[in-house]
Structures are given as structure tokens and as C-alpha cells.
Amino acid sequence: MTTITAAVVREPGGDFEFTQLELAPPQAHEVRVRLIAVGICHADVLSRDQVYPIALPAVLGHEGAGIVEAVGADVSNLQVGDHVVLGFNYCRQCRQCRLGFPGNCERTAEFNFSGTRPDGSTSLLENGSAVSSWYFGQSSFATHTNVSEHAAVRVPDHLPLSVLAPLGCGVMTGAGSVLNVLRPPAGSSIAVLGAGAVGMSALLAARLTGCTTIIAIDIVESRLELALELGATHAVNAAKSDPVSAVKAITGGRGVEHAVDAAGSPRLFRQMLDMLSIRGHGVLVGAPLPGDEISLDLNPSLGAGHRISFVLEGDGHPQEFIPDLVKLFEAKLLPLERLVTQYPFADLNKAVADALSGKSVKPVLVFP
Numbered sequence: 597m598t599t600i601t602a603a604v605v606r607e608p609g610g611d612f613e614f615t616q617l618e619l620a621p622p623q624a625h626e627v628r629v630r631l632i633a634v635g636i637c638h639a640d641v642l643s644r645d646q647v648y649p650i651a652l653p654a655v656l657g658h659e660g661a662g663i664v665e666a667v668g669a670d671v672s673n674l675q676v677g678d679h680v681v682l683g684f685n686y687c688r689q690c691r692q693c694r695l696g697f698p699g700n701c702e703r704t705a706e707f708n709f710s711g712t713r714p715d716g717s718t719s720l721l722e723n724g725s726a727v728s729s730w731y732f733g734q735s736s737f738a739t740h741t742n743v744s745e746h747a748a749v750r751v752p753d754h755l756p757l758s759v760l761a762p763l764g765c766g767v768m769t770g771a772g773s774v775l776n777v778l779r780p781p782a783g784s785s786i787a788v789l790g791a792g793a794v795g796m797s798a799l800l801a802a803r804l805t806g807c808t809t810i811i812a813i814d815i816v817e818s819r820l821e822l823a824l825e826l827g828a829t830h831a832v833n834a835a836k837s838d839p840v841s842a843v844k845a846i847t848g849g850r851g852v853e854h855a856v857d858a859a860g861s862p863r864l865f866r867q868m869l870d871m872l873s874i875r876g877h878g879v880l881v882g883a884p885l886p887g888d889e890i891s892l893d894l895n896p897s898l899g900a901g902h903r904i905s906f907v908l909e910g911d912g913h914p915q916e917f918i919p920d921l922v923k924l925f926e927a928k929l930l931p932l933e934r935l936v937t938q939y940p941f942a943d944l945n946k947a948v949a950d951a952l953s954g955k956s957v958k959p960v961l962v963f964p
């Protein structure tokens with residue numbers, strides 16, 4: 597057993613509470629990672645609030661990055677000292693995993709949200725009682741965690757883990773929606789609804805693919821300013837003007853050929869549909885709440901040949917896609933450092949508040 601410091605959620609919506617826990621040694625196919633940094637993603641807040649339920653007490657956190665400190669007996673692809681970014685977990689055996697889409701693993705719930713390993717065992721104990729672990733396969737709001745070797749992606753040692761950490765969820769989700777799903781041709785148009793870390797990553801990817809009309813939509817002025825600095829050609833403040841009319845005006849009445857809903861509310865999803873051009877393709881990547889529904893007049897969307905995709909975790913394979921994104925970062929084509937605001941691990945609750953208010957785009961906690 598290793599004594600670690602973790603941020604524990606004990607009641608729905610309660611603060612993260614720092615406490616000492618016992619971490620079991622890594623199992624045969626696991627590695628123990630000493631966390632250097634961890635991003636905060638919206639799902640952490642939704643699980644804290646039990647909108648996405650997980651048994652409490654629980655350790656959340658799913659954008660960890662750190663250094664391998666111990667390896668299980670059967671680990672073959674990682675060594676002590678390796679720098680790794682942690683992604684979600686997946687079974688590797690089901691049809692979707694075998695087809696290369698682990699984000700849609702048939703056993704996602706067991707491997708990421710059950711609060712235990714898929715076999716029901718736990719690696720975290722507090723005074724002998726189990727604490728939910730393996731959140732997204734990692735539970736990285738902690739100084740150390742055990743993860744499946746398949747959820748850890750090796751990255752070059754010389755790159756800053758505090759900038760790479762959000763690759764494991766938010767950046768992969770946003771960039772993947774564009775690079776893997778929309779694949780916009782150079783010279784085409786795109787709108788991004790919600791300029792948080794996911795939306796901003798989609799925007800950076802759109803710029804990489806050569807989109808020439810890139811419209812950022814948000815209600816926080818500072819985020820829109822950053823979007824313009826990062827390559828958006830237009831910014832629309834949805835608190836001040838109707839985003840559908842604004843997008844139509846910018847595109848000469850046609851609408852956009854591609855759109856990303858990075859927010860995931862029924863109202864914005866409907867706006868995304870309404871701003872698509874003929875043969876426009878929209879993707880939902882933001883996290884809706886259980887029970888969210890929309891009403892829709894199907895006839896015009898059929899007439900226009902609209903396409904809609906629902907995309908989890910960017911629709912790539914983390915072991916290939918994260919290294920590709922790292923190469924783009926290294927080549928200075930994906931300036932992730934512009935999205936990140938660093939906080940000490942101890943300031944987790946403040947960092948969450950800043951993210952919810954829109955003050956920061958991607959808070960990343962760094963460990964002492």
C-alpha cells in the first residue's frame with residue numbers, strides 16, 4: 597500500500613476534500629503513475645454533482661499526466677520513468693474496440709464509471725473502506741493513481757505535462773470532432789458553439805485543416821477574444837445577438853458547412869442545426885444532461901441533406917491520436933498552452949469555480 601493525497605467528493609455537489617488514502621500496488625496489467633498535472637473537465641463537475649452518478653465517496657479527475665513509478669508484472673509497453681498522458685479506459689475486446697473506436701466501447705460504463713475495476717475490485721481505501729476509483733479509468737485528482745497500461749499514452753520527456761494533460765479528454769474531444777469526423781475541406785466554413793477547452797480545441801483543429809470561415813460563439817467576452825487570437829475569423833456573443841442570424845449574415849445567408857456543439861444543451865443543439873448550410877454536417881460533442889430532448893421539424897433537415905454526428909472523445913484511438921496531437925503541439929501548430937491556466941492542486945475548488953464562471957478556459961492543477 598502507498599499512502600497518497602487525494603481530493604475526495606463525499607456528498608453530491610460538495611467541495612473536493614483533501615485527504616490521505618491508501619493505494620494498492622498495481623495489478624499485472626497496471627502501472628502506478630505519480631501525477632504531475634491534471635486538467636479539470638466538465639464531466640468532473642457533473643459527477644461531483646451526481647448528474648453523472650458515481651458511488652460516493654469518490655476520487656474524480658480524468659485528464660491526468662505524470663510519470664510511471666511502478667509497473668505490474670505483465671506490463672510490456674511502459675517502463676518506470678516514462679512520461680504519460682492518461683486517457684479513458686476501454687475493454688479492447690468488444691466489437692467497437694476491435695474496430696478502432698474505443699470511445700464507443702460496449703463496456704464503457706464498467707471500465708470508466710463503476711467506481712471500481714471491471715471485476716469489482718478497488719484500489720483505493722480510506723481507513724479500510726473502499727473509495728470509488730477508476731473514474732474514466734484513472735481518478736487522477738490524486739498524487740498517485742493506478743491505471744491500465746492501455747489507458748496510459750507515452751509522450752516525449754521534454755514536453756510540459758502541465759500543458760499536455762488535457763489531451764486525455766477535452767482537447768482530444770474537440771480536435772477529434774474536426775480532424776476525425778467533420779474533416780472539413782480547406783476553404784470551408786465552420787461554427788463552434790461554446791468556446792471552452794473543447795470548443796477552442798475544435799477551433800484550433802479547424803484552422804489546421806484550412807477552414808477559412810471560423811465562427812466562435814460564446815457568451816463570455818474574454819473567451820471570444822482568445823478565440824479570435826487563436827484563429828477564429830468571427831466571434832459572436834450569443835448574449836447580445838442571435839447566433840443563428842449572425843452565422844447566416846456572416847456566410848452570405850447560406851449557413852455554415854460544419855458546426856460543433858461543444859456545449860451540449862438542447863437550445864444550442866437546435867441552434868447548431870438551424871445554422872447549417874445545405875449538406876451541412878454538425879457534431880454534438882458537449883455533454884447533455886440525462887433527459888435532454890429537442891423538438892425538430894424533420895422536413896427541412898431532410899430537404900437540406902443535413903448530417904448530424906454524436907461524437908465521444910474525438911472518435912480516435914487514444915494510443916494513436918494523442919501522439920499525433922503531441923506532434924502538432926511540438927510543431928507549434930496546436931498552441932495548447934494558450935488554453936491552460938495553472939493552479940496548485942490544493943486550489944482545486946477555486947479552479948472549478950473559475951472554470952464554471954468562464955474565467956479560465958482549461959484549468960490544470962499542478963502537483964507540488
Ligand SMILES: [Zn+2]
Nearest residue numbers: 687690693701
Ligand atoms: Zn470495448
Ligand SMILES: [Zn+2]
Nearest residue numbers: 637639765766
Ligand atoms: Zn472530460
